Amino acid sequence: HSESSLVFVGKLDDPKEILAGVPEGLPTINLPLADNNPDAKEWSDIIAANQAIADTPQPDLDDLMTIVYTSGTTGNPKGVMHSYRSLGAAPTLTQEMFTPSTSERMLSYLPLSHVAERSVCEMGMFYYGYTLYFAESLDTFAEDLRRARPTIFFAVPRIWMKFQQQVYSMMPPKRLKLLLSLPIVRGLVGKKILTGMGLDQCRIALSGAAPISNSLMAFYQKIGLTICEVYGMSENFGFSHSFEIGETKVGYVGKSNPGVHTKIGDNGEILVKSPCNMLGYYKQPDVTAETLDEEGYVHTGDVGTIDDGYLKITGRTKEIFKTSKGKYVAPAPIENHLLNNPSIEQICVVGNGLGQPIALLNLAESAADQEGLIDELETLL
16 A cells, blocks of 8 residues: 555564555665565664765754554554654654753664554654663563663553553452551652652653543552643644643543634534644545545544643544434443442443443453452442
C-alpha cells in the first residue's frame, strides 16, 4: 500500500514469520542487530563503502515526510501522511509544556511505527538530544525499565495496571493500603515501590491510548507518582491535549496543547485543529475529506465535553447502540465506571438488539473470589 521500495530490518522477535511478509524481490538492508536475513545487504558495509552527504538537504516544510499507519481498530489501517512541518511542530511546542532537556532518559518499547514512538521518542530524541533506551524483549521489560530509570515514561493503562498487580502480588492490597495511610511510612513505602519498578526518578509519567481508571490514578498518586493523561491520535501526530507537570483532573485528558484549537461538533464529536495535523490519508481522498474539514479540524470520532478548558472523552460516535427495548446506550461511561474495580483488567459493554446490555470482563490475576467480586460490582452499580 505504501509503495515502499526498500526495507530496513532490525532486531525481530520472530524473523522467519515477519520476513515472510516482505514481498519477494523487495530489497532489504540489515541494521546491526538484525539476524536470520542472509540475503540482505549490511548497513555497516554500505556506510564503509560510501562517503557521507556533504551538504544539508533542505526540503520544503509542507512536503510529505512520512506515512504513519493507524492501528486499524476501527477498520483497515489508514496511511496518515505527515509533512516536515507537522513533525517539527510537535517537539518545538512540547518544549513550552514539559521543558525537556539533554539529561532526560526514556525507554522505548512500543513498535517504532507507533505514533507515540515517532512523536515522543524519535522526534524528542533528535530535538532535545536526550538518552533513549530500548527494551531488549518482552521478558526483560521490567529489567530494562530498571536499567533505564526513565525521567519520562509513557504507558497505556494496561501496563500501569500490570505494574500495580505486580505490587499486589508481593503485598496484599489491604496491607499496602494500611501502610500508605500512615504519614510516617507512606513516603518510604512509596519510594521503595517506585525504585523496584525503575520509576523512582520519573518526573513526567503519562498515560494514553485508552481511558485509565480513577482508582488506578489514585494508587500511583498515593505512592508518589502523578500520572497525567494525554490525548492524541495518528492524524495529529499525537499532539492534542495534555496536563502540565504535576497537574491532574481525574476523568479528563487535559487542556489543548499550545497552538491547538478544540471544539465540540453538533453531534458531540470532538474536533481538533493542531499544528501537527496530517496532510491526509494516503490514496484515500474521500476518507480524508470525511475526516479533515475545510476549516482544518480533524473529526476525531470521539465524543466529549469541555469543562473550563479541560477535555473529557465520553465515548465514540459509532459505539452507541440500541437495545431491543429501544434504549440507546453509550458503553464508555459504564466501562470507565466499572474499571474502578481493581479486580477488572479489561471490559467491553455490548448489547445491540439485546433486551439489556451485558458486560464482558477479563479479570486481573489478583482478582478476588467470584462471590466477593459480584458483591463489589453490585456496590459499583
